[in-house]
Structures are given as structure tokens and as C-alpha cells.
Amino acid sequence: xxxxxxxxxxxxxxxxxxxxxxxxAGSLLVACQPQVVxxxxxxxxxxxxxxxxxxxxxxxxxxxxxxxxxxxxSAVKAKVRYGDTAELAATILEEGKNSPADVFFAxxxxxxxxxxxxxxxxxxxxxxxxxVDPRFRSPKGEWVGVSGRARTVVYNTERLHEEDLPDTxxxxxxxxxxxxxxxxxxxxxxxxxxxxLRKTEGEEGARKWLEGIKRxxxxxxxxxxxxxxxxxxxxxxxxxxxxxxIYNLRKQDPNLKAKNYxxxxxxxxxxxxxxxxxxxxxxxxxxxxxxxxxxxxSEEAQQYFADxxxxxxxxxxxxxxxxxLPLDKINHPNIDLGNLADLQSTLTLLRDVGIL
Amino acid sequence: xxxxxxxxLGRTVWRPLGGDGRTRTGPRPPAVLWVPAVGVSLVMLLPxxxxxxxxxxxxxxxxxxxxxxxxxxLAAQTFGLAVTVTAGAVLIAVPLAWLTVRTDLPNRRLWSxxxxxxLVIPSYVGGLVMIAALGPRGMLQQALSEPFGIERLPEIYGxxxxxxxxxxxxxxxxxxxxQAGLQMIDPALEETSRSLGASSWKTFREVxxxxxxxxxxxxxxxxxxxxxxxxxxxxxxxxxxxxRAIYLQYQASLDRTLASAxxxxxxxxxxxVLLIEMRSRGRAMYYRVGVGSGLAQPSPSVKxxxxxxxxxxxxxxxxxxxxxxxxxxxxxxxLRDFAAGANLQQVLLPALNSVYAAGLGAVVSVLAAVPVAIxxxxxxxxxSAIIERIIYSAFALPGIVIALALVFFGANFATxxxxxxxxxxxxxxxRFLPQAVGALRASLLAVSPNVxxxxxxxxxxxxxxxxxxxxxxxxxxxxxxxxxxxxTTMKELPATLLLSPIGFKTLATxxxxxxxxxxxxxxxxxxxxxxxxxxxxMAFLHVHERRGVS
Numbered sequence: 001x002x003x004x005x006x007x008x009x010x011x012x013x014x015x016x017x018x019x020x021x022x023x024x025a026g027s028l029l030v031a032c033q034p035q036v037v038x039x040x041x042x043x044x045x046x047x048x049x050x051x052x053x054x055x056x057x058x059x060x061x062x063x064x065x066x067x068x069x070x071x072x073x074s075a076v077k078a079k080v081r082y083g084d085t086a087e088l089a090a091t092i093l094e095e096g097k098n099s100p101a102d103v104f105f106a107x108x109x110x111x112x113x114x115x116x117x118x119x120x121x122x123x124x125x126x127x128x129x130x131x132v133d134p135r136f137r138s139p140k141g142e143w144v145g146v147s148g149r150a151r152t153v154v155y156n157t158e159r160l161h162e163e164d165l166p167d168t169x170x171x172x173x174x175x176x177x178x179x180x181x182x183x184x185x186x187x188x189x190x191x192x193x194x195x196x197l198r199k200t201e202g203e204e205g206a207r208k209w210l211e212g213i214k215r216x217x218x219x220x221x222x223x224x225x226x227x228x229x230x231x232x233x234x235x236x237x238x239x240x241x242x243x244x245x246i247y248n249l250r251k252q253d254p255n256l257k258a259k260n261y262x263x264x265x266x267x268x269x270x271x272x273x274x275x276x277x278x279x280x281x282x283x284x285x286x287x288x289x290x291x292x293x294x295x296x297x298s299e300e301a302q303q304y305f306a307d308x309x310x311x312x313x314x315x316x317x318x319x320x321x322x323x324x325l326p327l328d329k330i331n332h333p334n335i336d337l338g339n340l341a342d343l344q345s346t347l348t349l350l351r352d353v354g355i356l
Numbered sequence: 357x358x359x360x361x362x363x364x365l366g367r368t369v370w371r372p373l374g375g376d377g378r379t380r381t382g383p384r385p386p387a388v389l390w391v392p393a394v395g396v397s398l399v400m401l402l403p404x405x406x407x408x409x410x411x412x413x414x415x416x417x418x419x420x421x422x423x424x425x426x427x428x429x430l431a432a433q434t435f436g437l438a439v440t441v442t443a444g445a446v447l448i449a450v451p452l453a454w455l456t457v458r459t460d461l462p463n464r465r466l467w468s469x470x471x472x473x474x475l476v477i478p479s480y481v482g483g484l485v486m487i488a489a490l491g492p493r494g495m496l497q498q499a500l501s502e503p504f505g506i507e508r509l510p511e512i513y514g515x516x517x518x519x520x521x522x523x524x525x526x527x528x529x530x531x532x533x534x535q536a537g538l539q540m541i542d543p544a545l546e547e548t549s550r551s552l553g554a555s556s557w558k559t560f561r562e563v564x565x566x567x568x569x570x571x572x573x574x575x576x577x578x579x580x581x582x583x584x585x586x587x588x589x590x591x592x593x594x595x596x597x598x599x600r601a602i603y604l605q606y607q608a609s610l611d612r613t614l615a616s617a618x619x620x621x622x623x624x625x626x627x628x629v630l631l632i633e634m635r636s637r638g639r640a641m642y643y644r645v646g647v648g649s650g651l652a653q654p655s656p657s658v659k660x661x662x663x664x665x666x667x668x669x670x671x672x673x674x675x676x677x678x679x680x681x682x683x684x685x686x687x688x689x690x691l692r693d694f695a696a697g698a699n700l701q702q703v704l705l706p707a708l709n710s711v712y713a714a715g716l717g718a719v720v721s722v723l724a725a726v727p728v729a730i731x732x733x734x735x736x737x738x739x740s741a742i743i744e745r746i747i748y749s750a751f752a753l754p755g756i757v758i759a760l761a762l763v764f765f766g767a768n769f770a771t772x773x774x775x776x777x778x779x780x781x782x783x784x785x786x787r788f789l790p791q792a793v794g795a796l797r798a799s800l801l802a803v804s805p806n807v808x809x810x811x812x813x814x815x816x817x818x819x820x821x822x823x824x825x826x827x828x829x830x831x832x833x834x835x836x837x838x839x840x841x842x843x844t845t846m847k848e849l850p851a852t853l854l855l856s857p858i859g860f861k862t863l864a865t866x867x868x869x870x871x872x873x874x875x876x877x878x879x880x881x882x883x884x885x886x887x888x889x890x891x892x893x894m895a896f897l898h899v900h901e902r903r904g905v906s
Contacts, residue, residue, distance in 0.1 A: 053858065059873040082869055083853040086607040087756060091854050093610065094760055095767035100775065100858075114610045186591070186604050219513075222591045225874035226487075235492045248874045252692065344611060347604075351426065356604060 057085025102283040116142040121278040145274030148312030152260040169269025173212025181218040182239035196268040232258040247310035266331025406761035410616035444523035453534035460657040474678035475528035476890035478847040479588030518595035524678040530575035536836035537571025574794035577633040584752035626752030690880040714845035717784035729796035755850035783851040792837035799833025
């Protein structure tokens with residue numbers, strides 16, 4: 001009895017092995033077949049006039065709806081690869097002249113600067129560039145800001161009032177902030193801020209500030225969202241973040257015990273960075289790519305960013321959310337965002353101080 | 357009677373291969389074996405080749421940075437984490453494997469499914485959940501503060517938090533491996549041991565454990581290498597590891613040269629780990645002599661008696677921490693969102709895509725692993741040793757490095773398949789082949805070559821032997837290897853994001869997409885579905901195994 005069962009189960013296994021082999025061969029064949037590929041993806045080489053490929057470092061939750069609006073308006077099919085801004089930038093660099101991307105939509109000016117530096121972005125038409133203030137676009141016209149993001153200090157509203165906070169971010173080296181601060185040294189926006197700090201305070205000034213903050217036993221977090229959550233939870237009392245994260249979290253928790261503070265004295269702690277876009281030199285759809293950028297700078301798209309992502313619209317005539325401090329009220333340091341691409345020295349400084 | 361050396365008993369039934377099996381030079385492998393094996397190795401070399409290309413132009417400043425004491429400290433720290441996590445995972449997984457395979461544990465098939473599922477939870481989700489549940493002001497602290505006034509929990513950030521989180525989500529590597537290993541062991545041996553008067557514990561320690569050692573070591577190797585490569589947990593729990601340094605390079609400055617140099621150091625560390633594993637695998641090779649007698653025989657259950665309930669409590673605790681806690685936290689996020697009136701995202705298509713991609717990845721990886729594993733086990737020697745190191749070298753690399761390597765080669769030299777399923781599956785192969793090879797090797801070790809030789813002498817070709825004799829015998833290893841690749845592919849992120857056909861969304865990318873934007877509630881739905889979808893094949897496998905063993 002036992003023996004028969006043994007034989008039976010063996011046969012079952014053999015059949016399964018055979019099935020597995022057939023299945024693999026079959027599914028690979030299927031995967032190679034063009035019509036199925038059409039369904040789940042597309043061939044790299046075939047470029048149709050009504051199509052455009054976008055690499056977006058901004059998440060689908062944020063920009064998916066506005067890209068859909070572009071498709072409806074223009075009858076262009078926009079194919080978007082979503083990912084991390086830096087990883088997509090590295091991807092574009094690796095792809096080189098074979099990049100299938102037409103447009104790179106990045107979370108920060110630094111990544112755009114790195115691509116532009118390799119000569120991989122075209123010079124945009126002035127009509128496009130002139131829609132935004134010169135400080136929010138590449139000096140050479142290789143990328144243009146789409147929305148603005150201010151550096152702020154988020155604070156716990158249970159323990160602190162705005163009056164308790166120092167005039168500028170430099171004031172947080174005071175020992176009374178020991179154990180009270182959260183930051184995200186590995187975060188791109190933070191590093192852009194440190195780069196700005198190096199420009200305004202000089203290398204020595206920046207080093208002193210970093211050492212002072214470190215001496216205050218400042219807690220490191222992975223990203224801005226983690227900081228805002230930690231501040232709201234009272235894990236720390238203040239944190240150095242971008243202004244809009246608090247709004248996403250407030251949507252989930254209306255009683256969030258955290259608020260933004262724009263340093264009243266200005267300085268690098270009140271830096272305004274951008275999320276922006278550029279067009280690749282390898283694009284085979286230059287006109288369509290330009291029409292996408294133009295749409296992103298239209299009134300409709302700018303209003304969308306103001307309302308949905310709580311960022312600052314960058315074109316004239318569209319206003320930010322009411323409870324945001326207006327752009328022109330922010331004491332913004334005089335810094336060329338194109339310069340913020342120089343992150344290697346910032347990294348070296350952060351390493352030297354022992355923060356990274 | 358009591359003086360019988362049980363290990364001696366093992367030797368009479370299991371024939372150890374004379375001396376050091378690795379250095380023995382056997383006959384030349386047939387072409388049908390080495391051609392595909394070498395082909396697979398060449399594919400596996402792509403990430404290394406890429407790293408050398410990227411670092412070839414490096415100047416002295418890169419060398420300077422690498423030589424800094426900080427780099428050494430990072431390497432030591434990362435290595436320490438890997439060792440701790442591996443030890444923890446083995447301590448949890450080996451008893452679990454034994455309980456679910458060899459004892460009369462109540463509902464052991466259900467436990468088997470539950471304890472293997474944490475493997476499918478993406479690293480960053482695991483990290484987020486740990487912080488939400490056990491972090492300062494997390495759910496546990498909130499729950500304890502009212503009745504007990506507890507204001508502070510032990511610090512979760514740093515080494516211990518990262519280690520605990522990684523142990524909780526990686527022990528299934530060892531578990532699945534050890535389960536497959538235990539299934540291969542001839543139960544007659546244990547029976548004999550006990551009939552000679554040895555206690556259950558002594559039998560386990562001196563008969564069962566030594567024979568399961570290769571499988572346990574194979575699983576432990578995966579845990580160690582995975583820990584080296586992990587980014588999600590170490591970044592969220594703020595432990596400074598090598599992988600974090602590599603990501604930082606990409607993120608901050610797109611400095612691919614320095615990142616690649618760091619990655620090469622990581623490859624070096626992983627080779628050291630590999631060496632340790634080779635030592636711990638044990639020199640003796642055990643073959644089962646009575647082929648077929650063990651596999652199809654019903655495993656006799658060890659009666660747990662009064663240990664029954666402590667065993668159940670142990671399983672329950674592990675499941676509660678590694679599966680219950682994530683499910684609970686994710687459900688909480690989901691429900692809170694639901695109450696707030698948000699609309700759920702479309703998750704059906706990503707679920708289908710996940711199963712499709714992971715299924716392809718698993719099948720292709722197992723098929724590629726067969727010739728490699730046979731070569732490694734049956735034809736030990738210099739070539740095998742090189743191939744083995746090549747195959748494992750990439751497993752400790754962060755996913756982003758492998759993804760970028762394939763972006764580089766795909767976009768520049770294989771444009772036809774760039775950003776198609778073909779290249780994506782190739783990327784899965786490069787990332788996860790070691791899991792399949794480890795599984796197959798461990799099970800092959802238990803099959804005597806004499807059986808295969810006998811089939812050959814009866815006129816079968818090597819291929820026929822592999823298909824009709826070897827494959828059925830190592831079936832548990834095939835199942836386990838395929839399962840491992842399937843589950844890990846389900847949660848794969850960097851390669852899927854960069855290399856998939858454009859617009860191809862999986863549950864893992866959907867989860868990441870929302871979580872990275874801070875939309876935890878929206879991220880919860882695909883994450884929960886990921887666990888649920890993974891549970892089906894696991895359940896199927898366990899039910900199928902039960903029939904196969906009837």
C-alpha cells in the first residue's frame with residue numbers, strides 16, 4: 001500500500017516538474033510576444049507622435065491627477081515612470097543617449113542640476129522660463145521650477161508657542177534646545193539647506209552650526225514625514241522640515257499637534273527650493289515635452305499644486321493656500337538654486353562633522 | 357546501551373563522502389550542465405562588471421574616502437548587525453522548523469503558513485510598523501500610558517531596534533530552509549536513536565541537527581547577506597550601515613563612483629560571510645542510502661506532551677510580533693483612513709501584476725538554479741568554487757546597485773528588452789538566484805550520487821536522470837527555493853521601479869509610492885493585500901506537500 005502511494009506521489013512530482021518547465025517556457029514566450037508587451041508595457045524604440053515618456057520623482061499620489069488632466073486636454077498619452085528622484089536621475093545618467101525619457105520631473109533642483117551638468121537637458125524656450133521668477137529656474141535655462149517648497153521649523157503646539165522660537169535657525173545651537181530637535185541629515189532637502197547655509201554663513205559658520213546642533217543631541221530621522229510625526233507625538237519639540245508635510249499628515253489627523261514656523265529673521269532656514277522639470281536632449285518629442293511643461297505652468301496646474309500638495313504656485317496670479325505664509329513674505333536668502341547642485345562639499349562637511 | 361555514540365550510528369546509515377569534498381576532483385561535468393551554469397554565472401557577473409566600470413575612473417580622493425577610519429567602522433558595524441541578526445534568526449527559526457515539521461504541534465500546517473509570511477513584508481513597511489507600534493509615543497506606549505503611566509519605552513532607534521526588526525522579518529529564510537532540510541531527513545534514523553534510549557532532546561541535538569546543518573547554514577547565509585543589503589529598516593530605525601552610505605551617495609550627489617566603490621567593499625564583506633558559511637556548513641556530506649524510503653515515508657511525529665502548550669505559545673508569540681503587529685498597524689491605518697472618508701486605491705491590477713512577476717521570477721530562478729546547484733554539489737572543484745562566489749557576490753548588494761547595473765547594460769547593449777518583462781525577470785534572477793541555489797544545493801546534498809549513477813548505467817542520459825531521478829528526490833528543495841524567490845520578488849522594489857515596463861504597478865511599488873509621500877493609510881491597503889496574496893501560494897504548497905507525503 002505504502003509502495004503504491006510512493007509511486008503515485010513521484011509521478012505527481014514529475015508531472016509538476018514538467019508543468020513548471022512548460023509554464024516557464026510558455027510565460028517567457030508570452031512575455032516576449034509584442035502584443036502582450038503592448039498591453040503591459042511598451043517597446044522602447046517605438047515612439048508615436050502622440051506619446052510622451054516622463055520620469056517622475058514625485059509620487060503618483062501627488063502628480064498622477066494633474067498628468068491625467070494634461071492627457072485629457074492635449075490628447076497626448078503620457079507614460080510615467082514613478083520613482084525616487086535621485087534614483088531616477090541616476091537611471092537617466094546610466095541610460096545616457098539611449099534614455100527613453102522625454103521629461104524629468106524632479107523633487108529638487110539638485111537632481112536637475114546634476115543632469116544638466118552632464119549636458120543632458122535642453123535649453124528651454126524663454127516663453128516657458130519667463131513664467132516663473134528668475135530665482136526659481138536654472139540660470140542657464142535648463143530646468144524650470146514648477147512648485148515652491150519652503151524650509152520651515154515645525155514645532156509641537158502643546159509645549160511651545162511661536163514666540164519661544166529663535167529669530168533664525170542659527171539660534172537652535174543654544175543648549176536650551178538640548179534633546180528637543182529632530183532633523184534628517186540624509187534627506188535631500190536638508191542637504192540643500194546645508195548647502196545654502198555654507199553659502200550664507202561660509203564654510204566655518206556652517207561647520208560651527210552643525211557642530212552646535214549635534215552637541216544638542218539632535219535626533220536623526222529618515223525623512224521629513226518622520227520628523228513631523230515625531231514632533232506631533234512630542235518625541236521631539238521642533239524639527240527642520242519642508243513646509244508641506246504637515247498638511248498631508250493633518251489630512252489624516254485633523255488634531256495634529258504641530259505647526260510650521262517660518263524663521264522671522266530669514267536666513268538659510270527660510271530657503272525656498274523647488275520641484276521642477278527639464279527636457280532631455282535625447283527626447284524625440286520635443287514639442288510634446290514642451291507642451292507638458294507649459295501645462296504644468298498653466299493656471300490650472302498651478303492651482304492644483306496649491307490646493308492638493310500645499311506647495312507654492314510659482315506663476316503670477318495663482319495664490320497659495322490661505323494659511324501658508326505668502327512667498328513674498330518669506331525672508332528668503334539670496335541664493336541661486338542652481339548652486340545647490342554642489343552637494344559633494346556639503347556631504348564632505350556632514351561627514352567631517354560626524355553627522356553622516 | 358547508553359554508551360552507543362549516536363553520531364557513529366549516523367555514519368553507518370548515511371555515508372559521508374571521504375575527506376574534504378570540496379577539493380576532490382571528480383569527472384568533468386557534461387556540457388548540458390556547465391554550459392547553462394556558466395551562462396547563468398555570466399549574467400550574475402553583470403553587477404560586478406558594472407561596479408568595476410564605474411570605479412575604474414576613480415581618482416585618489418575615492419581611495420582616500422574609502423581608507424578613512426569611518427569606512428572601517430561602518431564595515432565593522434554592518435558586519436556586527438549581520439552576525440546578530442543571523443544568530444537571532446537561527447534561534448527563532450530552527451525550533452519553529454522542528455516544531456512544524458517533526459512534532460504533533462496542534463494545527464502545525466496553519467502555523468507553517470503563518471510563520472513563513474513575514475518574509476513578504478517589505479523592509480520599509482516593517483520599519484514603519486515597528487516605529488508606529490513600539491516607537492516613542494507609539495501605539496504600545498499610548499496604550500500603556502493611561503493605565504500604568506509609562507512615559508518611556510526602551511529606545512527603538514539604533515542597533516537593537518534595527519536588529520530586532522530585521523530578525524522578525526528575515527527569520528523565515530532560515531525557517532523555510534530548515535523545514536526543507538528536516539523533511540529530507542530519513543525519520544528511521546531518529547526512530548533508531550530513540551529506540552536506543554536517547555531522549556528527544558539528545559536525538560534532536562545529535563542526529564537531527566547535524567543533518568539539517570547544511571540547510572540551516574544556507575538559510576543563515578541568506579539572512580546575513582540580506583542584512584548587509586537592507587536599506588529600508590536601517591534607514592528608518594537610524595542605524596548607520598554600509599548600504600545606507602551607498603544610498604546616501606546616490607541620493608545626495610548622484611556620485612556613482614563613490615557609491616560603486618562602497619558597493620565593492622560590501623561585496624568584499626559578503627565574500628567573508630560566504631567563507632564563514634562554508635566553514636559552518638560542515639565538512640561531512642550526508643547521503644541517504646535507501647533512496648525513496650525517506651521522502652515518501654510519513655514523518656513520525658515527536659509527541660510534545662506537556663510541552664505542547666509552551667510550543668504553541670512560542671509560535672504564537674513569533675506570529676504576533678512578526679505578522680500580527682504589521683497586520684494590526686496596517687489595518688489601523690486603513691480603518692482610520694476609511695473613517696476619514698478617503699477612497700481606496702485600485703489594487704486589483706497591481707495584485708495580479710505582483711503574482712505574475714513573482715511567479716515568473718520564481719520559475720525562471722529555479723530553472724536557472726538547477727544546473728548550477730548540480731554543478732556545485734556533484735562536481736566540486738575550482739570552477740565550482742568560483743561560480744559559487746560569483747553567484748553569492750551580488751546578493752549582499754543593495755537592490756538599487758543591481759537595478760542601476762541592469763539599467764546601464766540594458767539601455768546601452770540590450771535596448772530590445774530594456775524596460776520589458778524580460779529584463780525585469782532577469783533582474784529578479786540576479787537579485788534572488790542565490791536563494792534558489794542555496795535551497796537546491798542543500799537538498800541535493802542529501803541525495804546519493806550512486807542513485808544517479810545507477811540510472812546512468814541503465815542507459816539514461818544526464819538530462820533524463822536530472823528530470824526523472826534527481827528532481828523528484830529534491831522536490832522539497834525545489835518547492836522551498838521557488839517559494840523563497842516568489843515571496844521576495846513580491847516585495848522587490850528598486851528593480852521593479854526602474855526596470856519594469858512603464859506603468860507596470862505591483863503591490864510593492866504601490867505601497868512604496870504612497871508610504872514615501874506620507875500617505876500611510878493609502879499605503880496600508882496594498883501592503884495588506886500583499887500579505888494576503890502571499891498566503892494563498894503558501895497554503896497551496898502546504899496542502900500539496902501533505903498529499904505528496906501521504
